[in-house]
Amino acid sequence: MTNLLLILYKLMLRLYPGRFYATFGSEMADVFAEKLDNTIGNRALLVAFGRELRHWPSSCLREHWAAQQAAFNSPDSEKLSWWGTAVAALPYLMMALIFVAFALFAKQTAVEMVLFGTSFVVLIAAWWRGWPGWSASWLGFVAFLLFYMLLPQYIGLAQTEANSTEHLLQMMFAELIYFLPLFCVFYWLGGRWPQASAVVLLPPIGFSWLLHMEFVPQNLTTLIYIFTWVWLAITAVLLARWVPPQKQSWVLGLAALIIGLLSAFAGQFWVNIPRDGSFTRLMENFLSEFVPTLLPLVAILLLHALRRKLVASHGRSSLRAYRLLFWGIVGSIGAGQIAQRLFLPNDLAKFQASAGVVVTAVFLLSLLGIGLGMWRLRRTQSGWLLLVLVALFPLLYQAGTISLLLGELPFLTLTNEVVLYETVRLGGRAVGLIWLVLAAWQLEQATPQRPQTSTVDTASNAAS
Numbered sequence: 001m002t003n004l005l006l007i008l009y010k011l012m013l014r015l016y017p018g019r020f021y022a023t024f025g026s027e028m029a030d031v032f033a034e035k036l037d038n039t040i041g042n043r044a045l046l047v048a049f050g051r052e053l054r055h056w057p058s059s060c061l062r063e064h065w066a067a068q069q070a071a072f073n074s075p076d077s078e079k080l081s082w083w084g085t086a087v088a089a090l091p092y093l094m095m096a097l098i099f100v101a102f103a104l105f106a107k108q109t110a111v112e113m114v115l116f117g118t119s120f121v122v123l124i125a126a127w128w129r130g131w132p133g134w135s136a137s138w139l140g141f142v143a144f145l146l147f148y149m150l151l152p153q154y155i156g157l158a159q160t161e162a163n164s165t166e167h168l169l170q171m172m173f174a175e176l177i178y179f180l181p182l183f184c185v186f187y188w189l190g191g192r193w194p195q196a197s198a199v200v201l202l203p204p205i206g207f208s209w210l211l212h213m214e215f216v217p218q219n220l221t222t223l224i225y226i227f228t229w230v231w232l233a234i235t236a237v238l239l240a241r242w243v244p245p246q247k248q249s250w251v252l253g254l255a256a257l258i259i260g261l262l263s264a265f266a267g268q269f270w271v272n273i274p275r276d277g278s279f280t281r282l283m284e285n286f287l288s289e290f291v292p293t294l295l296p297l298v299a300i301l302l303l304h305a306l307r308r309k310l311v312a313s314h315g316r317s318s319l320r321a322y323r324l325l326f327w328g329i330v331g332s333i334g335a336g337q338i339a340q341r342l343f344l345p346n347d348l349a350k351f352q353a354s355a356g357v358v359v360t361a362v363f364l365l366s367l368l369g370i371g372l373g374m375w376r377l378r379r380t381q382s383g384w385l386l387l388v389l390v391a392l393f394p395l396l397y398q399a400g401t402i403s404l405l406l407g408e409l410p411f412l413t414l415t416n417e418v419v420l421y422e423t424v425r426l427g428g429r430a431v432g433l434i435w436l437v438l439a440a441w442q443l444e445q446a447t448p449q450r451p452q453t454s455t456v457d458t459a460s461n462a463a464s
Contacts (some may be wrong), residue, residue, distance in 0.1 A: 002036045005049045012056055017128035018065035041241035068192065069316075079195060080133050080240045087122075088199050089236035094118065096229035103222045106198050112132040116145070136193035137236065140186060140200035147182045148207065180334050187300050192222050194304065196238045196246035202232045203251070208289040210269030220270055228259050245447045249440040259422050284340050291432035292397060298439045299329075299393040305446040311380040325373025331366030335359050336398035339405050362404045363419045370394075386446055389439050396435055399428025 009032050015026045039048050080088060094115070101111045117144045127137030182204075190197035205226040213221050235255045243251050264286040269277040303326065310318040338359050374391050378384075395402060401423040441455065 001042050001045050005036060005045060009049070009052060016060055016063050016446065020067065023138045028039035072271055076347035082241070084132060084134040085237055085240040088134040088196060088240055089233040091119070091138055091141040092202065092229050092236055096226045098220050099229070104395060119145070133193055133196050136189050136196040140189050143182060151346045166334070176337065179337055180330060183296055183333070184330070187446060188301065190300050191304050191310050196240065196243070197301065197304065197429055198252055199236045201300065202253060202255065203263055204297065205256045205293060206263070208293045209260055209263030212264055212285050214267070214410055215271040215273050216266045217270070217272055220266060224262060224266055227262070231255065231258060235309055246444040249301055249443050252297055253294060253436065253440065256290055256294050260286050265330065277348050291429045294395060294436055295397045295432060299390065301443055302390050302393070302439055306390055306445055309382045309386070309446060310377070310380055318377065318380060321373050321376035324369050325377070325390065328366045328373060330368025331362055331369065332394040333397065335405065336368060336394070336401040337365035339363070340398065340401040360405055368440065370424065383446065385438070389435065389442060392435060396428050396432045396437045398424030
């Protein structure tokens with residue numbers, strides 16, 4: 001009984017943060033073993049173990065929270081080794097091989113099982129090694145697969161009744177459960193592993209242009225997808241090995257530019273249906289996805305740059321206002337995501353009177369949170385341009401939808417919502433391009449230089 005309880009306790013200790021376990025794990029195990037040795041009787045042993053078990057969840061969560069805050073506020077900026085870089089780029093190369101397998105075997109279920117099985121094995125190895133820097137790439141990759149591949153299948157997005165009220169309500173629900181969580185997961189991963197933050201943000205690039213290739217021949221579609229994931233693997237190597245943190249946003253833009261132009265060109269000119277290609281339509285389709293694809297990714301980098309500048313100049317006391325700003329952004333995105341499903345289709349007209357009030361109220365409260373966060377941070381040394389770019393992100397990301405939300409206010413009743421929606425949406429894309437350029441330039445100014453460190457990939461120096 002004593003040996004079994006000691007083994008269970010040591011397994012519980014393994015679930016503490018890696019650095020905490022390395023520092024205190026052995027000592028805590030010795031103290032517990034001594035306590036068991038001084039306890040007589042199986043019932044007394046179980047009582048002693050139960051006491052430890054009762055306090056373990058709160059203690060473990062508290063240490064994980066402390067470790068996360070320490071990693072966010074004082075991140076390790078160590079560069080990945082060649083071996084770590086190869087492992088970080090492997091999921092993107094594996095996706096290219098997946099599309100090759102689709103073309104050769106056409107057994108999607110078996111290929112998906114291999115994909116998720118491989119990811120599970122790699123993450124177990126990453127956990128065993130103390131979550132080294134390359135594991136961030138795999139965590140972001142798996143999160144992307146879960147929120148973009150599995151969840152839509154289980155909430156009915158694969159149904160054919162695209163105009164049914166039930167389906168539209170499911171799509172509204174989907175906007176919340178597979179976009180906002182993914183944004184927050186990418187934000188957390190980017191803060192936890194700053195040296196791999198841009199590598200983490202690569203998976204969403206490329207999928208935004210999927211619908212533009214609806215009528216492209218299947219063999220050409222497969223070839224473009226293979227190229228897309230190979231290019232993302234190459235980009236991951238560039239980001240991990242040669243590109244300094246100050247230039248990461250430019251490389252993200254380059255990755256999206258090449259994939260987006262190729263996909264938009266295929267969707268406009270290499271199609272099975274007889275129609276005349278148009279470069280004007282090509283650029284319209286490209287820009288309509290290029291800006292919203294990059295905006296959340298670059299905004300995540302901006303948010304972390306703002307957080308670290310605040311901590312460096314004012315300590316953790318400034319994070320209260322920062323969190324107000326952050327959750328205001330999340331709330332405004334969530335309200336906008338629901339609004340774009342709620343207000344446009346006529347199928348949901350009967351829900352607009354009740355749900356529209358709630359969504360608009362959440363949006364206005366989110367704007368209030370953003371405004372209060374900006375006001376409290378106005379005199380910090382974070383830089384006014386950085387603050388303005390962060391605050392403008394949700395407004396530009398869903399410019400057209402925000403016009404609909406504002407149109408719900410009684411004193412801003414609009415006569416032609418569709419025209420206003422399209423005008424604001426296209427104007428938001430144009431301003432969004434300027435925002436991306438300014439954001440990339442601002443990140444160069446706000447991101448500190450990475451110190452020169454050894455790239456020997458051992459368990460101790462690969463952990464972030």
